[in-house]
Amino acid sequence: MSPALPPAPAAALPAPAPGAEVVLTVDNISKSFGDNHVLKDFSLTLHRGENVVVLGKSGSGKSVLIKCIIGLLTPDAGTIAVLGQPVATLGHAALDQLRAKVGFLFQSNALYDSMTVRENLLFPLRRHWLADHKGQEDKLVHEALDDVGLPQTIDQLPAELSGGQRKRIALARTLIVPPEIILYDEPTTGLDPVTAREIDQLIRHVQQKYHASALIISHDMNCVRLTSDRVILLAEGRSYAEGTYAELLASTDPIVHAFFE
Numbered sequence: 001m002s003p004a005l006p007p008a009p010a011a012a013l014p015a016p017a018p019g020a021e022v023v024l025t026v027d028n029i030s031k032s033f034g035d036n037h038v039l040k041d042f043s044l045t046l047h048r049g050e051n052v053v054v055l056g057k058s059g060s061g062k063s064v065l066i067k068c069i070i071g072l073l074t075p076d077a078g079t080i081a082v083l084g085q086p087v088a089t090l091g092h093a094a095l096d097q098l099r100a101k102v103g104f105l106f107q108s109n110a111l112y113d114s115m116t117v118r119e120n121l122l123f124p125l126r127r128h129w130l131a132d133h134k135g136q137e138d139k140l141v142h143e144a145l146d147d148v149g150l151p152q153t154i155d156q157l158p159a160e161l162s163g164g165q166r167k168r169i170a171l172a173r174t175l176i177v178p179p180e181i182i183l184y185d186e187p188t189t190g191l192d193p194v195t196a197r198e199i200d201q202l203i204r205h206v207q208q209k210y211h212a213s214a215l216i217i218s219h220d221m222n223c224v225r226l227t228s229d230r231v232i233l234l235a236e237g238r239s240y241a242e243g244t245y246a247e248l249l250a251s252t253d254p255i256v257h258a259f260f261e
Ligand SMILES: Nc1ncnc2c1ncn2[C@@H]1O[C@H](COP(=O)(O)OP(=O)(O)OP(=O)(O)O)[C@@H](O)[C@H]1O
Pocket: 033, 036, 038, 056, 057, 058, 059, 060, 061, 062, 063, 064, 065
């Protein structure tokens, strides 16, 4: 049995103080594919230590947004700055350095099937931190597994784990090189409700322990409620509405309201 996860608050944290450090700025970006204008002047800011959920229906452009943030797609207009650095102007080496500070939890988890949990966790460590952390690998692997409550899985293969366990191992792999920003792509999709709530709890735990900022893409309303300090509704290609979960819940706008029915 997995050890109990650390307790985490269910409620949103207080809003960031005015002037809190901004770690991610998406400024009026547009992205089209032919006649399909997916993002139209979309903007957001993420502060240090804050969890922001981008909520949007299927096909609204959430994945396109994430791909623009990590530099896999280039916006047609507008700018994106991650930790103060404008993504579009960075060369390969600078982008690689920046990516070491940004953890990405893929919807598919993206674990290597032929590698054990230990080997999966060592992978980013060897890629980004080889010189600095030689000799500490084992300790760091154990710490990351303790963080997600799965120390006993260290020698197992991903195929031997449940969907929820694989998600937690993928998160441990993201945490092993401590990120300043974590991007969560649909973190609870495909999980049963109980396991999904464990992942929500873990997202809050990670926020508190690492004081990392998180941008969470989701349309699971329980995940939105439990993990967000602030919610941005992506509709019609733009930031259609923004506020705490409770503020959006109270909205009478039909497009906002439709998410809470
Ligand atoms: N590389 C691409 N080439 C052409 N069109 C694309 C490309 N990537 C995304 N699109 C289009 O952009 C739109 C938004 O797609 P996106 O995957 O961002 O939606 P989403 O909000 O993440 O949806 P879901 O919740 O279903 O994952 C869709 O109409 C999609 O077909």
